[in-house]
Amino acid sequence: MPVMTADDLHTFLAAEFPQVKSDFVIEEVRDMGIRVRLKVEERHLRPGGTVSGPTMFSLADVSVYLAILAMIGPQALAVTTNCSIDFMRKPAAGTDLIADCTLLKLGRVLAVGDLLIRSDGVEAPVAHATLTYSIPPRG
Template identity: 60%
Template sequence: MPAVMTAEQLTSFMKEVFAQVADDFAIDDVGEGEITMRLLTQDRHLRPGGTISGPAMFALADVAAYLVTLAMIGPQALAVTTNCSIDFMRKPQAGVDLVARARLLKLGKQLSVTDVMLYSVGLDAPVARASLTYAIPPRKMAV
């Protein structure tokens, strides 16, 4: 099943619905059940020790899972995270973007399950891996 929303449409949707954080992210590519995007890291995303913070990494994984789900089902602002597990594997580099490669493992009527790998630009090995489940709101029937 091909994506029903493009990178441009997803970006516009984020700016409309999540204006407070939309400018933190950029979408590089949207494919069938996949998205590549990045956290445009700034000083506010860093923790003591000069590395990207865990909450910033979680935010990227969560937004990637959300947007890859929406890319396949269309704009559903009320889709919500129901579960997330994240493994922090390596120290991300400060001063470079953090890239997420998200892949839908399952897309059903009520849930989507996504695997997200996070990479620091310039490093081949992933810095984190996350598994997220999203609840998809029921579609309203036309009367």
């Protein structure tokens, strides 16, 4: 079961990553999973008016990070060791993006998360990602 709530995670982001805290809304925390909304703004767009790949990577990375922290508690030094992301279709114009993440493995030193990113209100995913995180030793 999660040891951190959505409010706990928002507080953590505000303290440790104030530069991105206003970009993300944690909509749901569940056992081994999380749903995170990216509030898409003009600065997230690339030429042509679509959300940029780096922005979608950021949503994937933050989502897996927060899913892990929800389960293990605040570990600011957990780091991404691998990411694979497939961009499948252009996000719907003018909508937020929502990442639905499930942790596939949560070990002592490694965690693996899988997620789909969708445009708000659209069923077809715009991206699929799998990320691996290294968890620092406790103590």
